[in-house]
Amino acid sequence: SKVSQWPLLSEEYERYGRQLIMPEVGLKGQLHLKGSSILIIGIGGLGCPAVAYLAGAGVGTIGLCDGDYVERSNLHRQILHNTYKIGISKVDSAIDYLKALNPNVTYCTDTPASRYLISDTCVLLGKPLVSASALQTNGQLNVFNFPARPVGDLTGGPCYRCMFPKPPPPESVLTCGEGGILGPVVGVMGVLQALEAIKLIASGNIHCRLTDQGYSDGERVSDDSQAPQGLIFSAYSSTPFRSFKMRRRRGNCAACSSHAIITRESLRSGSMDYAQFCGAISPISAL
Amino acid sequence: SKVSQWPLLSEEYERYGRQLIMPEVGLKGQLHLKGSSILIIGIGGLGCPAVAYLAGAGVGTIGLCDGDYVERSNLHRQILHNTYKIGISKVDSAIDYLKALNPNVTYCTDTPASRYLISDTCVLLGKPLVSASALQTNGQLNVFNFPARPVGDLTGGPCYRCMFPKPPPPESVLTCGEGGILGPVVGVMGVLQALEAIKLIASGNIHCRLTDQGYSDGERVSDDSQAPQGLIFSAYSSTPFRSFKMRRRRGNCAACSSHAIITRESLRSGSMDYAQFCGAISPISAL
Amino acid sequence: MAEAEKSEAQDVITLKVEFTGGLEMLFSNIKEHKLSLPAKDEQDKATTVNYLVDYLCKKVMKDRRKELFVQDGTVRPGILVLINDADWELEGEGSYELQPEDNILFVSTLHGG
Amino acid sequence: MAEAEKSEAQDVITLKVEFTGGLEMLFSNIKEHKLSLPAKDEQDKATTVNYLVDYLCKKVMKDRRKELFVQDGTVRPGILVLINDADWELEGEGSYELQPEDNILFVSTLHGG
Ligand SMILES: [Zn+2]
Numbered sequence: 001s002k003v004s005q006w007p008l009l010s011e012e013y014e015r016y017g018r019q020l021i022m023p024e025v026g027l028k029g030q031l032h033l034k035g036s037s038i039l040i041i042g043i044g045g046l047g048c049p050a051v052a053y054l055a056g057a058g059v060g061t062i063g064l065c066d067g068d069y070v071e072r073s074n075l076h077r078q079i080l081h082n083t084y085k086i087g088i089s090k091v092d093s094a095i096d097y098l099k100a101l102n103p104n105v106t107y108c109t110d111t112p113a114s115r116y117l118i119s120d121t122c123v124l125l126g127k128p129l130v131s132a133s134a135l136q137t138n139g140q141l142n143v144f145n146f147p148a149r150p151v152g153d154l155t156g157g158p159c160y161r162c163m164f165p166k167p168p169p170p171e172s173v174l175t176c177g178e179g180g181i182l183g184p185v186v187g188v189m190g191v192l193q194a195l196e197a198i199k200l201i202a203s204g205n206i207h208c209r210l211t212d213q214g215y216s217d218g219e220r221v222s223d224d225s226q227a228p229q230g231l232i233f234s235a236y237s238s239t240p241f242r243s244f245k246m247r248r249r250r251g252n253c254a255a256c257s258s259h260a261i262i263t264r265e266s267l268r269s270g271s272m273d274y275a276q277f278c279g280a281i282s283p284i285s286a287l
Numbered sequence: 288s289k290v291s292q293w294p295l296l297s298e299e300y301e302r303y304g305r306q307l308i309m310p311e312v313g314l315k316g317q318l319h320l321k322g323s324s325i326l327i328i329g330i331g332g333l334g335c336p337a338v339a340y341l342a343g344a345g346v347g348t349i350g351l352c353d354g355d356y357v358e359r360s361n362l363h364r365q366i367l368h369n370t371y372k373i374g375i376s377k378v379d380s381a382i383d384y385l386k387a388l389n390p391n392v393t394y395c396t397d398t399p400a401s402r403y404l405i406s407d408t409c410v411l412l413g414k415p416l417v418s419a420s421a422l423q424t425n426g427q428l429n430v431f432n433f434p435a436r437p438v439g440d441l442t443g444g445p446c447y448r449c450m451f452p453k454p455p456p457p458e459s460v461l462t463c464g465e466g467g468i469l470g471p472v473v474g475v476m477g478v479l480q481a482l483e484a485i486k487l488i489a490s491g492n493i494h495c496r497l498t499d500q501g502y503s504d505g506e507r508v509s510d511d512s513q514a515p516q517g518l519i520f521s522a523y524s525s526t527p528f529r530s531f532k533m534r535r536r537r538g539n540c541a542a543c544s545s546h547a548i549i550t551r552e553s554l555r556s557g558s559m560d561y562a563q564f565c566g567a568i569s570p571i572s573a574l
Numbered sequence: 575m576a577e578a579e580k581s582e583a584q585d586v587i588t589l590k591v592e593f594t595g596g597l598e599m600l601f602s603n604i605k606e607h608k609l610s611l612p613a614k615d616e617q618d619k620a621t622t623v624n625y626l627v628d629y630l631c632k633k634v635m636k637d638r639r640k641e642l643f644v645q646d647g648t649v650r651p652g653i654l655v656l657i658n659d660a661d662w663e664l665e666g667e668g669s670y671e672l673q674p675e676d677n678i679l680f681v682s683t684l685h686g687g
Numbered sequence: 688m689a690e691a692e693k694s695e696a697q698d699v700i701t702l703k704v705e706f707t708g709g710l711e712m713l714f715s716n717i718k719e720h721k722l723s724l725p726a727k728d729e730q731d732k733a734t735t736v737n738y739l740v741d742y743l744c745k746k747v748m749k750d751r752r753k754e755l756f757v758q759d760g761t762v763r764p765g766i767l768v769l770i771n772d773a774d775w776e777l778e779g780e781g782s783y784e785l786q787p788e789d790n791i792l793f794v795s796t797l798h799g800g
C-alpha cells in the first residue's frame with residue numbers, strides 16, 4: 001500500500017484541529033508532539049490531570065510510573081481513577097482511562113523514584129524536568145534543566161540539586177496524608193505541568209543535540225525574558241499566583257556542574273543511596 | 288432503623304479525609320459542600336475539569352447543562368468525554384464519568400443559556416456566579432454577584448452586566464472553533480472555577496439570607512483585602528497570572544441596581560431577547 | 575523601582591501599556607509597550623487615560639480596524655481597562671490622571687470555553 | 688508606590704516580608720509582615736538579608752522550633768528565599784543589602800502531590 005502524503009491521519013486533523021490552527025502549535029508543533037515521549041512519575045493528584053491533557057494533546061509516547069493502588073481517599077483529586085478502580089494499580093487504572101481518551105498514543109509503564117534521582121537522571125540524559133508539588137492550599141512549579149545543556153555548562157538551566165543541594169530535614173516534610181490537600185489546588189499544578197511540557201515540545205526548542213560544534217538547542221533566545229521561571233501558588237492569598245526568576249546552575253552542583261560527582265556509573269552501581277540522603281522520607285511519599 | 292450519630296457515612300470520611308483534615312474545610316466545610324448545589328453551564332473545556340473536582344470534593348447536588356454532543360475535536364481538552372462517547376450528549380457522557388468518580392453526588396440536567404441570562408438569573412435568585420472563559424492561550428476568571436446581596440444594594444458584588452453593560456460587537460468575538468484553544472489553558476481555568484466554588488461553599492460565607500435586619504451573609508469581612516478579585520491568564524506571558532481588583536456594582540446596572548429593568552417577570556415573559564441583545568453570537572458559542 | 579527612568583522634569587510620563595486576551599493583534603502583536611507621553615495636554619491639563627486611548631489609536635495602532643478598539647469616544651464594549659491591576663472604574667475611568675510608571679492593561683474579554 | 692511611607696531619613700528601612708508554603712505556621716500564621724529595620728547594623732554596615740533572617744528568628748518568630756527556619760547560620764535546606772520575586776542567589780544571597788520597600792518571600796518547598 002502507498003505511503004500517505006499526509007503527515008497526520010484524518011482522524012488526527014479532526015482531533016487536534018483546535019490546537020493545530022494556533023500559531024503556537026501548528027502542524028509543525030503537532031508533529032513535535034507526536035514524535036515526543038514523556039515520562040509521568042506518579043499518577044496521583046498532579047499526574048492525573050497532567051497526563052490527561054498530554055494524552056489529549058497527542059504526545060506520541062507516554063510512560064506511566066507509579067507503584068501505588070487506587071484508594072478511596074485518592075478520588076477527591078485523582079480524577080482519572082474512580083470508585084470501581086479501588087484496589088487496582090494506578091498505572092492500570094490510568095491506562096484504561098487514557099486509551100479511551102486517545103487511542104493514538106502509546107502508553108508504557110515504569111517504577112517510581114525520588115525527586116533527586118529523577119533530577120539526576122534528567123541531567124545525565126539531557127532531558128528537561130517539569131516538576132511540581134502541592135500540599136494543603138499551596139502549589140509550586142519549576143522547569144529544571146532547561147535548556148538541557150551538558151553537565152559542566154553553566155548556561156544550562158538549573159537542576160533540582162542546584163536549587164536544593166541539601167534535602168530538607170525529614171521532620172519539616174509533610175505529606176498529603178498528614179497535611180491534607182485540596183483537590184483543585186493539586187489539579188491546577190498538574191494541568192500547568194502539562195501546559196509547560198506542551199509549550200516546550202510544540203516550540204521545537206526542546207531538542208538539545210550534541211553536534212560537532214557543541215550542543216545546539218533550537219532557536220531558543222537566551223535573553224533575560226527567557227530566563228527560567230518558577231511559579232508558586234497559594235489558593236487563599238490575595239496574590240494567588242507569583243512567578244519568580246529561578247537561579248542559575250550552581251558552580252559546584254553535585255549533578256550538573258564540572259564538579260559533578262553523580263555519573264551514569266554511580267547511578268548504575270547504586271552507590272548513591274537516595275533514601276538515606278533524604279533521611280526518613282520514603283521515595284514515594286516524597287513525590 | 289436508628290438515625291446515625293455521624294454526620295457523614297464512613298465511606299465519606301475515607302473519601303474526603305485529605306480535605307477534611309484541613310482547617311479551610313474541616314467537618315463543617317464538608318457538610319456545607321454536601322448541603323450545597325451547583326449548576327455547571329457547559330460541559331466543555333471549562334466544565335469538564337470543574338465538575339470533576341466539584342464532584343470529587345463532595346458537592347451534594349450538581350446540575351449539568353449542555354445541549355451539545357461529543358465530537359472528536361473536543362477530546363484534546365474535554366477530558367471527561369472519550370473516543371467511545373463521540374456522538375453521545377455531553378451531559379450523558381459526563382454523568383457516566385461522574386457517577387463512577389463519586390456515586391454519593393446527585394446529578395441533574397438542564398438546558399444552556401447565554402452569559403447575560405445566566406448572570407441576570409443569578410442576581411435575581413441571589414446566587415454567586417463563578418465565571419470563566421478561555422481562548423487560544425488566554426483565560427479569565429471572575430466571581431460575580433458575591434456577596435450576593437439584593438438588587439439595589441451597592442455593597443453586593445458586581446454582576447456580569449456591571450462589568451460589561453453592553454455586549455461586544457459580534458465581529459470582535461472569536462469562538463474556540465475559530466481561534467483555537469490549548470487544552471491545558473482552558474483546563475487550568477476550569478480547575479480554578481472549581482477551587483473558587485469550593486472556597487466559597489466550604490467557608491460557609493456564601494449563605495445570604497434575608498433577615499428582619501436586612502441581609503446577612505456570614506462572617507464575611509468587607510475590608511479592602513476581601514474586595515472581589517478577577518484573574519487573567521496568559522500562557523506565553525512572562526507574568527502568566529495577574530490578579531486584579533474588580534469594580535463595584537454599577538449604580539445604573541440593568542440587573543442589580545435600584546434602576547434595574549430586568550425582573551423575574553421580564554425573564555419569565557421572555558420580553559428580554561438575549562440572542563438579539565448579543566447580536567449574531569449564538570448563546571452556545573458565546574459560552 | 576526604576577526611579578531613575580522617571581522624567582517628570584522634562585514634562586514626560588513613561589508608562590507600561592499592555593494588551594492581552596487577543597487585543598495585542600491590533601497592536602502589531604506586541605503585548606508590552608513602553609510609552610512616553612507628555613505630562614500635560616494642549617489645554618495644560620494633566621494627561622488622562624482618555625488621552626492615552628486617543629494616543630494609542632492615532633500613534634501606536636497600525637491596524638485600520640479602529641472600531642475594534644474604540645467606539646463612541648471610549649474603549650469599545652468588551653474591553654476591560656486595568657490601572658495598576660485595578661478596574662479603571664475604581665480609579666475614575668477615562669478621567670484618571672496618569673502617574674509616572676503607571677501600568678495600564680487593556681484586556682479583550684474572551685467568550686470561549 | 689507608597690513613597691510617603693519610605694523613611695530613610697530616620698535610618699529605618701520598611702520591608703514587606705512574606706511566608707508561604709506552610710512556613711507561615713512558624714510565624715503566628717501571618718503570611719504578610721510589614722517590618723521596619725535599621726538601615727545600618729551595629730558595625731555601621733548596610734543591613735542585609737542575613738540580618739533580616741537573624742532579626743526574624745529573634746524578634747518575630749514565636750515558635751520555639753527555630754531549627755525549622757534556620758540551620759548552620761542560614762535558612763534551612765528546603766526554604767527558597769525570593770528577593771523581589773527573584774531567587775536570592777541572583778541578588779547575592781544573604782549578603783544582599785536591603786533596599787526600602789523590598790519584598791522578601793520565604794517559601795517552604797512542598798513535597799506532596
Ligand atoms: Zn545542578
Ligand SMILES: [Zn+2]
Nearest residue numbers: 446449540543
Ligand atoms: Zn450589575
